[in-house]
Amino acid sequence: MLRFLTRRILTIIPLTLVMAIMMFFLMRLLPGDPASQLLGLEATPEEIHALKVEMRLDQPVYVQLITWLGGLATGDLGESFYHKMPISKILFNHLIPTLKLTLFSLFFAVIIGTCAGLVSAVKQNSLTDRILVVISTSFMAIPGMWLGLLLVLFFGVVLGWFPVAGYESFRDGGFGSFKYLVLPVLAMATAEIGILTKMVRARMLDVLHQDYVLTAKSKGLPFWKVIFKHAFKNTLITVVTLSGMMLAALMGGAVITENIFAIPGMGRLIVASIARRDYLVVQSAIMFITFLYLFLNFLVDVVYAFLDPRVSYGSLKS
Amino acid sequence: MNKETTALEETKPIEAAVMRKRRESGFRVLFRNPLAILSFLYLAGMGLAAVAAPWVAPYGPNYMDIDARFTAPGFHHWLGTDHLGRDVLSRMIFGARTTMGVSLAVVMTSALAGTALGLISGFFRKADEIIMRITDLLMAFPPLIGGLAIMAFLGPSVKNVVLALWLVTVPRVARIVRGETLVLREMTFIKAAQMMKAGTGRIMFLHILPNIMSPLVVYFTLLFAGTIMAEAGLSFLGIGSPPEVPSWGLVLSEGRYYMRNAWWLTVMPGVAIFLAVLSCNLLGDGIRDVGDPRQYGKARK
Numbered sequence: 001m002l003r004f005l006t007r008r009i010l011t012i013i014p015l016t017l018v019m020a021i022m023m024f025f026l027m028r029l030l031p032g033d034p035a036s037q038l039l040g041l042e043a044t045p046e047e048i049h050a051l052k053v054e055m056r057l058d059q060p061v062y063v064q065l066i067t068w069l070g071g072l073a074t075g076d077l078g079e080s081f082y083h084k085m086p087i088s089k090i091l092f093n094h095l096i097p098t099l100k101l102t103l104f105s106l107f108f109a110v111i112i113g114t115c116a117g118l119v120s121a122v123k124q125n126s127l128t129d130r131i132l133v134v135i136s137t138s139f140m141a142i143p144g145m146w147l148g149l150l151l152v153l154f155f156g157v158v159l160g161w162f163p164v165a166g167y168e169s170f171r172d173g174g175f176g177s178f179k180y181l182v183l184p185v186l187a188m189a190t191a192e193i194g195i196l197t198k199m200v201r202a203r204m205l206d207v208l209h210q211d212y213v214l215t216a217k218s219k220g221l222p223f224w225k226v227i228f229k230h231a232f233k234n235t236l237i238t239v240v241t242l243s244g245m246m247l248a249a250l251m252g253g254a255v256i257t258e259n260i261f262a263i264p265g266m267g268r269l270i271v272a273s274i275a276r277r278d279y280l281v282v283q284s285a286i287m288f289i290t291f292l293y294l295f296l297n298f299l300v301d302v303v304y305a306f307l308d309p310r311v312s313y314g315s316l317k318s
Numbered sequence: 319m320n321k322e323t324t325a326l327e328e329t330k331p332i333e334a335a336v337m338r339k340r341r342e343s344g345f346r347v348l349f350r351n352p353l354a355i356l357s358f359l360y361l362a363g364m365g366l367a368a369v370a371a372p373w374v375a376p377y378g379p380n381y382m383d384i385d386a387r388f389t390a391p392g393f394h395h396w397l398g399t400d401h402l403g404r405d406v407l408s409r410m411i412f413g414a415r416t417t418m419g420v421s422l423a424v425v426m427t428s429a430l431a432g433t434a435l436g437l438i439s440g441f442f443r444k445a446d447e448i449i450m451r452i453t454d455l456l457m458a459f460p461p462l463i464g465g466l467a468i469m470a471f472l473g474p475s476v477k478n479v480v481l482a483l484w485l486v487t488v489p490r491v492a493r494i495v496r497g498e499t500l501v502l503r504e505m506t507f508i509k510a511a512q513m514m515k516a517g518t519g520r521i522m523f524l525h526i527l528p529n530i531m532s533p534l535v536v537y538f539t540l541l542f543a544g545t546i547m548a549e550a551g552l553s554f555l556g557i558g559s560p561p562e563v564p565s566w567g568l569v570l571s572e573g574r575y576y577m578r579n580a581w582w583l584t585v586m587p588g589v590a591i592f593l594a595v596l597s598c599n600l601l602g603d604g605i606r607d608v609g610d611p612r613q614y615g616k617a618r619k
Contacts, residue, residue, distance in 0.1 A: 015454055022455075026471050137603075141596035143547055145554050145567075146588030149574050157578055252460025256551050260574075270463070271555065274470045286459070286467060293460045 008301060012294055016287070020072060023286055024065050027279045033057065034081040034277040055081050068283065082278045090269070090281060091288055097167055098265035101257065102250040104181060105188040110243050112189075113196025118235075120197065121204035122227060132197060139194025144253065148187035148260040155183060165262040184261045188254070192246050196239070203238040207231045237307045244300030248293045354604025357597035364594060368414035377405040379412035379564050388580050398582040400573060406586055409564040413587070416476060416565035418594070421545040423480050428487040429538055435488070436495025437522050440503065446496070453489035461486050462551060469557040476559050483548055487541060494537060498530040536606045543598035550591050566591050 035051040036043065052058050056067075071078050077087035120132040156164035168177040207213060208231055216226045255267030262268075266285055273281040348354055367374050376396075377383075383403040391398040397406040435453075439446035459467065465482045472478035502508055503526075511521050546566075552558035553567030561568070566587045573583025 011454065015458055018455060019458055023467070026467060030471060137599060138592075138596060141543070141592050141599055143550060143570075143588060143591045143595070145551065146570060146584070146591065149570075149577060149584050150588070153577050153581065153584065248460060252462040252464075255462055255466065256554060259555060267463075270466065274466075286463060289460060289463055290458055294458055 004305065005302065008298055012298065015294065016291060017069075019290060020069060020283070020287055021065065023283045024068060027277075027283055028061060030274075030277060032277050034279060037275075037277045038081065068280070072284075072287070077284045078280050080273075080278055080281045082273070082276050082281070087281055087284050091266075091285060094264060094266050094269040094285075095288075096169070097263050098251065098254050098258070098267065100181060101184055101188065101254055101263065101265065102247060104185045105192065105250055106243055106247050108185065109189040109192035109196055109246065110239065113193045114200050114239055116193070116197040117200025118204060118227075118232065120201040121208065124205060133201075136194040136197035136201075139190050140198065142190055142194075144187050144191055145256045145260060147190055148184065148257060151183045151187055152260070165260070167261075167263045180261075180263075184257050184263060187260070188250060188257050192250070195246070196242060199238055199242055200235055203235045204231060207234045237304065240303055240307060241300055244296055244303065248296040251289055251292060251296075348604050348608050351604045351607065353600045357600040357604070360593065360597045361601065364414055365418060367411050368418050371411045371415050375405075375408035375411040377408040379409050380404065380562060381408070388576070390580075391582050397586050398580065400569075400580070400583050401576055406569070406582060409569050410566065410587060410590055413564040413566045413569055414590070416559050416563055417546055417549055417567070417591075420476060420479055420483070420549045420559075420565070421542050424483045424487060424545045425538055425542045427480075428484050428491050428541075429534075431484075432488045432491025433495050433527075433534070435492040436497075437499055437526065439492065440496045440499025440526075441518055441522065449492065450496075453492055456485060456489040457493070459486075461548065465548060465552055466555070466557065469552060474557055474560045476563055479549060479552060479558050482552070483545055486548070487545065491537075491541070495530065495534070498533065499526055502526050502529055532605070532608070536602050539598050539602035539605060543595040543602070546591060546594050546598070 033052070035048045035055060035057065039047055039051060049058070056064070059067075068078070075088070077091070079085065080087055080090055083090055116132050116136065120129045120136075123129050152164050155161045162179055162182050167180050170177050173180075213226060213231055216230045221230075251266075254265055255271065257263070258265040258267045259271070266289060270282055270285050270289075273285065371379075381404060383399065383405075385403065386395070386399050387401060387403045389395050389399040389403075391406075395405050395407065397410065399405055400409070435449050439449040456464070464486050468482040468485060469478060472481065508521060508525055511525055516525075549558060549565065550567030550570065553565045554571040556571065559565040559568055570584065570587040570591075573580065573587065577584045
């Protein structure tokens with residue numbers, strides 16, 4: 001287990017480094033630069049050059065790269081060309097809305113999906129089961145952006161129950177700020193609910209057909225005890241693995257939802273900063289999300305190995 | 319004639335007979351599933367309409383009739399018109415060309431490259447190290463963010479969408495194929511083939527590949543669905559297909575500003591994406607059932 005952990009951590013480090021270098025060059029190769037983007041079409045070449053010097057973009061590329069990598073290692077990400085603010089602060093400000101969005105979505109998806117999957121499996125082939133299967137299959141196929149727009153149209157415009165777009169921090173709006181999150185969370189959670197319901201149902205059915213469940217039943221254990229203590233416990237591994245993977249995917253997928261609902265999150269920051277050629281912000285934001293993604297995947301592996309003692313990653317290679 | 323060839327020649331007819339029998343009954347299982355057939359027919363119809371778009375579509379995809387702006391769905395324009403008076407149905411049929419074409423191109427190319435890479439890394443230790451490090455790198459980006467970064471760099475064009483999505487899917491296919499290969503390699507029948515001095519290429523293509531095919535085909539149908547969504551997502555963000563090439567995501571994205579007055583601009587492309595993705599998923603489920611022994615012999619009951 002310890003060997004597995006150290007090996008996984010050791011692979012993340014060079015991976016992040018190579019990715020940082022890749023991101024750096026990808027950004028520099030984009031046509032246009034932040035100085036001319038910031039000054040607009042009217043600017044003279046002298047003005048642009050002066051601003052470039054100020055932004056330290058006149059230095060050779062390798063010096064810029066080393067400065068940035070050094071900054072990454074020490075946690076000093078530098079300053080945004082556009083916002084004139086430390087990047088770490090910008091990232092933090094934009095991270096909170098995204099985190100709220102993804103965590104709430106995941107929370108609802110896990111609760112609803114697990115319950116629905118459980119009911120569906122226990123009452124296999126009943127009417128409830130059939131309806132749940134139809135619902136979960138359709139949920140999986142609904143494009144999140146489309147659902148978001150329909151929700152806005154129906155609950156925002158027609159009924160006027162929730163704001164059409166926007167965001168309020170908890171500090172400003174208190175509990176009232178949650179009304180901005182309802183529709184985006186619904187839009188994001190729906191597909192995940194479908195996937196979870198389906199997976200939990202399938203796993204649960206597998207488990208329910210195993211011999212030890214039959215033993216438990218024939219021993220005369222009460223129904224709920226068989227379901228929850230014996231069968232469900234084994235399904236939980238699927239839920240944990242899936243939710244870790246989903247959280248990681250949601251962090252990336254939030255771009256579209258943030259775009260529809262005008263939520264100032266990481267995704268919108270990246271899209272807007274690419275347009276402004278705000279190199280450092282894009283690099284840092286993508287690095288940050290990617291690192292989080294890697295970390296979450298790593299966590300899933302660890303939890304998985306922990307929950308299921310049969311999983312031994314050492315034997316896979318030898 | 320040495321032992322190896324005689325042994326193989328002896329097994330061949332039996333193997334072929336077994337395979338033929340399985341395939342026939344497999345199709346029977348698939349055809350018992352009305353949803354899978356319906357999905358297949360829908361996807362095939364959509365594909366045909368996309369191929370024959372210039373003949374099927376009532377108008378050109380970019381033909382503007384300014385007098386007929388925001389016409390609600392009706393007799394002349396079945397799905398209505400948009401803010402420039404373009405026929406939504408025609409744009410969707412041409413959009414199917416882009417969306418389905420991109421997805422098909424991505425899935426086919428990444429299936430070929432991913433399977434090849436996966437098989438190679440399942441068999442050669444050294445190549446495995448290199449291939450897996452590259453897939454690690456490509457998979458480290460969250461899917462949409464990776465596509466976003468690549469598209470920003472390449473600029474919006476249909477070719478670039480294919481490339482960006484290809485880079486996202488290839489490592490995932492390679493990973494799955496490698497995993498399946500590693501499991502199969504340890505099985506007795508592969509060991510037996512190796513014992514009989516069958517070449518690596520022979521084992522790869524005649525013994526491993528047919529046995530991983532059925533989970534792979536299921537995965538590819540799901541991948542197709544995922545690619546449709548991803549393409550729509552990129553176009554929706556305005557970094558996918560360029561404005562003059564309609565795709566479902568683009569039609570959805572353009573229509574959303576007029577959602578309050580012209581609901582059809584938002585609803586129709588979404589329905590198209592939904593139905594296509596749903597069909598792929600249902601077809602994938604149907605194919606998966608074919609590989610499930612519990613489904614065989616059900617009809618007799």
